[in-house]
Amino acid sequence: MHTEQELLAAMAAGRRDAAEQVYHAHYPTVTKWIMANGGAEADAEDIFQEAMVVLFGKSRSEAFRLTCRIGTYLFAVSKHLWFKRLRALQRQPRFLADDEADTATDRAYEDDISAHRERELHYEQLHAAMDRLGEPCSSLLKAFYHHDKSMQEIAADFGYTNPDNAKTQKYKCLTRLRKLFYGVQAR
Amino acid sequence: MMMPEDGNIWKTAEAWLAGTLGEAELAALDQRLAGDPEYAALFREHVDLLRALRDEGKERRFRSMLKAIHEEVKEAGKASPGTRVIPLRRHFLRTAAVAAGMALLTSLVTVWILQSPTVRKGSSYHTLVHMQNDIAKIKNAQYQQHLTISKIKDSLERLAPDAEVNASGTAFALTSDGYLVTNYHVVNGADSVYIRTREGRYFKTFTIAYDEQSDIALLKVEQRHFRFGKGEVPYSFAPGKSPLGARVFSLGFPQREIVYNEGYVSARNGFRSDPGQYRLDLPANPGQSGAPVLDAHGSVIAIVTANESENAGITYAVSTEALHKLLHTLPKQMNIHLPKYNRLGRLSREQQIEKLQDYTCQVQVYK
Numbered sequence: 001m002h003t004e005q006e007l008l009a010a011m012a013a014g015r016r017d018a019a020e021q022v023y024h025a026h027y028p029t030v031t032k033w034i035m036a037n038g039g040a041e042a043d044a045e046d047i048f049q050e051a052m053v054v055l056f057g058k059s060r061s062e063a064f065r066l067t068c069r070i071g072t073y074l075f076a077v078s079k080h081l082w083f084k085r086l087r088a089l090q091r092q093p094r095f096l097a098d099d100e101a102d103t104a105t106d107r108a109y110e111d112d113i114s115a116h117r118e119r120e121l122h123y124e125q126l127h128a129a130m131d132r133l134g135e136p137c138s139s140l141l142k143a144f145y146h147h148d149k150s151m152q153e154i155a156a157d158f159g160y161t162n163p164d165n166a167k168t169q170k171y172k173c174l175t176r177l178r179k180l181f182y183g184v185q186a187r
Numbered sequence: 188m189m190m191p192e193d194g195n196i197w198k199t200a201e202a203w204l205a206g207t208l209g210e211a212e213l214a215a216l217d218q219r220l221a222g223d224p225e226y227a228a229l230f231r232e233h234v235d236l237l238r239a240l241r242d243e244g245k246e247r248r249f250r251s252m253l254k255a256i257h258e259e260v261k262e263a264g265k266a267s268p269g270t271r272v273i274p275l276r277r278h279f280l281r282t283a284a285v286a287a288g289m290a291l292l293t294s295l296v297t298v299w300i301l302q303s304p305t306v307r308k309g310s311s312y313h314t315l316v317h318m319q320n321d322i323a324k325i326k327n328a329q330y331q332q333h334l335t336i337s338k339i340k341d342s343l344e345r346l347a348p349d350a351e352v353n354a355s356g357t358a359f360a361l362t363s364d365g366y367l368v369t370n371y372h373v374v375n376g377a378d379s380v381y382i383r384t385r386e387g388r389y390f391k392t393f394t395i396a397y398d399e400q401s402d403i404a405l406l407k408v409e410q411r412h413f414r415f416g417k418g419e420v421p422y423s424f425a426p427g428k429s430p431l432g433a434r435v436f437s438l439g440f441p442q443r444e445i446v447y448n449e450g451y452v453s454a455r456n457g458f459r460s461d462p463g464q465y466r467l468d469l470p471a472n473p474g475q476s477g478a479p480v481l482d483a484h485g486s487v488i489a490i491v492t493a494n495e496s497e498n499a500g501i502t503y504a505v506s507t508e509a510l511h512k513l514l515h516t517l518p519k520q521m522n523i524h525l526p527k528y529n530r531l532g533r534l535s536r537e538q539q540i541e542k543l544q545d546y547t548c549q550v551q552v553y554k
Contacts (some may be wrong), residue, residue, distance in 0.1 A: 145244035
């Protein structure tokens with residue numbers, strides 16, 4: 001993968017080698033910074049992975065184009081997320097040696113982070129609705145959408161006579177999910 | 188137009204999202220969407236849901252992938268110097284405990300659960316029973332007080348916070364309007380921090396500043412117009428370092444009730460010759476992290492931070508110089524002025540202790 005744009009496209013498509021390359025390249029810098037600013041290694045892991053998910057989400061949106069280097073982006077988003085967490089825990093970082101909380105570049109990523117949070121909230125609600133469906137719908141939908149199983153595999157796992165029956169059941173579950181999620185009446 | 192909820196719309200929506208609709212079908216669909224707004228809205232709902240399910244699944248798998256990659260990075264990183272570049276000093280409390288063959292430190296934070304007091308090493312059944320009795324007595328006393336209190340605000344202050352306490356330590360006042368100092372390691376990682384005053388009232392505090400390297404943290408009581416005890420803080424803070432052999436004493440909370448200890452300065456530098464600390468010959472136990480160390484004059488010279496794990500009689504304490512340094516980094520608007528006048532100098536030890544109790548609190552930390 002030659003350019004960063006190519007790397008990101010590959011990562012957005014779910015390619016592990018691309019994700020590994022990005023992770024290995026930028027995790028050390030972010031970890032070093034977080035640990036120098038009141039965080040432990042576990043915090044660094046959390047924050048960096050969250051920043052990677054922000055990047056992932058952004059790279060999957062339409063008309064995506066990163067205007068800076070991947071490292072710069074991940075570092076800035078990580079810092080922003082870390083300061084937010086410190087503030088939430090009421091540990092003001094302002095009195096430490098490095099006061100970088102309010103630079104203009106950091107505020108530029110706020111949009112991406114807000115979009116990320118909205119997405120996360122949406123996913124949480126979706127997941128909750130899936131759980132409320134009960135069985136077999138909850139497991140069936142999770143098998144298809146979370147574990148990416150094929151209809152053949154699902155038919156075998158769930159004891160349907162053929163994949164088409166499994167598909168029909170899936171559509172019935174989706175109908176229930178849609179009603180639950182959108183709160184619609186039967187039409 | 189009434190549409191039956193059948194698999195067709197899902198099938199179409201799936202194919203549309205995946206881009207597998209044939210040209211003819213696509214044309215027919217576009218025509219329908221243009222002409223039938225009700226169907227268009229319905230179709231959009233179907234597509235949105237499928238898209239959300241697909242994206243959520245992909246993100247979930249991405250997250251698991253990251254976790255797996257992280258394990259690889261951790262394994263690789265154990266050999267490479269890149270991941271851990273913190274100077275030893277900053278984490279000396281943790282790394283020292285890990286280093287083999289060197290003197291070990293125990294930080295003096297008690298970790299306990301309020302509901303089920305665990306039997307500590309060496310404590311007898313009698314002690315355990317005693318502790319439980321104390322808790323029952325205190326709860327009963329609190330309930331009685333609750334009945335007689337007319338102001339709701341007052342009662343809220345007396346009732347302990349609901350959650351389980353995860354750790355405790357000691358904090359003492361810097362100013363009478365509610366600034367305190369304690370150890371950084373006591374409040375590190377806490378969701379909320381409370382102090383319990385002499386009267387048994389709980390006040391929520393927030394951490395306004397800290398220095399991990401010297402292990403001190405500054406707290407402020409959240410409640411407005413809070414005041415400690417009976418007027419200005421009666422002790423002062425020593426500007427420089429005390430001499431070898433200086434007699435010292437401390438008040439802290441290795442248990443629920445305040446405990447007094449005395450000793451002397453056995454070295455002017457602390458752990459591994461750290462010039463920011465003293466080494467004291469002073470008994471200290473978990474819970475006393477953050478306790479004040481005062482000289483015979485009633486001046487605070489240090490803050491208890493840790494002791495040797497092999498010998499609880501050797502205690503390390505952070506010199507007040509680190510406290511002065513941290514205060515200097517705060518913005519002027521915060522207006523924290525340490526007391527100038529020491530009013531304990533002429534009093535007997537018992538009288539000094541009596542006054543100090545109003546300004547020394549147990550810290551309860553919830554994680």
